[in-house]
Amino acid sequence: SRQVALKHKQNPCQLCFLARKMRRGAVKDFNNFQEFLDQQQYSRDGVRRYEWIFGNTFVSTGGLSTTEWGVTKAGVKDGDRILDVGCGVGGHDFYMAEKYDVRIMAVDLSVNMMSIALEHFAQRPHLADKIQFKMSDVTKAEFPEGSFDLIYSRDALLHIADKDTLFALFHKWLAPGGRIFFTDYCRGDKADYSEEFKNYVAQRKYNLLTVPEYGQLLKRSGFVNVQAEDISDDTVKALQRELERLESRKEEFLKEFSADDYAYLKQGWEAKIKRGTDGDQVWC
Structure with a gap:
């Protein structure tokens, strides 16, 4: 999914709105949730598997290609001060810092994500004055x-339940004329969902909105020029390409990982593609 919004600037050519007052809290039991992430979906081995299929330094669908697309859509330019929420292992930040004269605060809750990001960062000393990595509960x-x-955020907000609080904070932290760009997992705008999808969401502890609900959230949080777009077709195509890559390079994969790892990824990608084509899961 893709969401873009602008914050009001004192300029007669731009729309006006009022910022909402921030509220405290959001993710409860920081340590427990952090432990859940690091021991389940984002175990160190799990992150390494994701990097294999998405590309080195990336843990979101499409890897470098969708990063290039997203950074262009977000309008990144020289001089930007950027907050990357759920930075993963740093690929988006390295790309932006290589291409633009920017300063990035990259935050993530996962210990494993952050430790791997710092390993990659250590190999890029020329970016040391452009990026700061910080393990943090952004809420x-x-x-x-x-x-x-x-x-900027890629497929990370699904972990946060109290999105009203989160977006009030985003609004506060943005300078006049600032903007927000993110992609995320969403649920289809439908009356009922398959048991497989409901079990998947519950097991991952995801908090999913529909694409229209995200648009409404941005507007009530004070953002203007909101674009809430369903990018499921492109995302499913990217997933299909990643699955084909995994299958065609199985022997290469098995030199680094186990047969169980291969089966886990293959089944996971097939399930995501089915959820997408069935309309249970969408991306914005």
């Missing part, structure tokens, strides 16, 4: 008002 982070020109 409890404290940044001065107007700290960022862009808030």
Whole structure:
């Protein structure tokens, strides 16, 4: 999914709105949820598997190609101060810092994600003054008002239940004229869902909105020029390409990982593609 929104700037050519007052809290039991992420979906081996299929330094669908697309859509430019929420292992940040004169605060809750990101970062000393990695629960982070020109996130907000609180914080942290760009997992705008999809969401502890609900959330949080777009077709195609790559390079994969790892990824990608084609899961 893709969401883009702008924060009001004192300029007669732009729309106006009022910022909402921030509220505290969001993710309860920081340590317990962090432990859940690091021991389940984002175990160190799990992250390494994701990097294999998405590409080195990436843990979101499409890897570099969707990063190039997203950074272009977000309008990243020289001089931007960027907050990357759920930075994963750093691929988006390395790409932006290589291409633009930007300053990035990259945050993630997962210990494993952050440790691998720092390993990659150590191999890029020329970016040391452009990126700061920080392990943090973003819902409890404290940044001065107007700290960022862009808030960027890829497939990470699904982990956060209290999105109203989160977007109130985003609104506060953005400078006048600032913008937010994110992609995320969503649920289809339908009356009922398959048992497989409901079990998947429950097992992962995801908190999914529909694409229209995300658009409404952005507007009530004070953002203008909101674009809430369903990008499921392109995402499913990217998943199909990744599955084909996994199958065609099975022997190469098995030199680094086990047969169980291969079966886990193959089944996982097939299931995501089916959820997408059935309309249970969508991406925005």
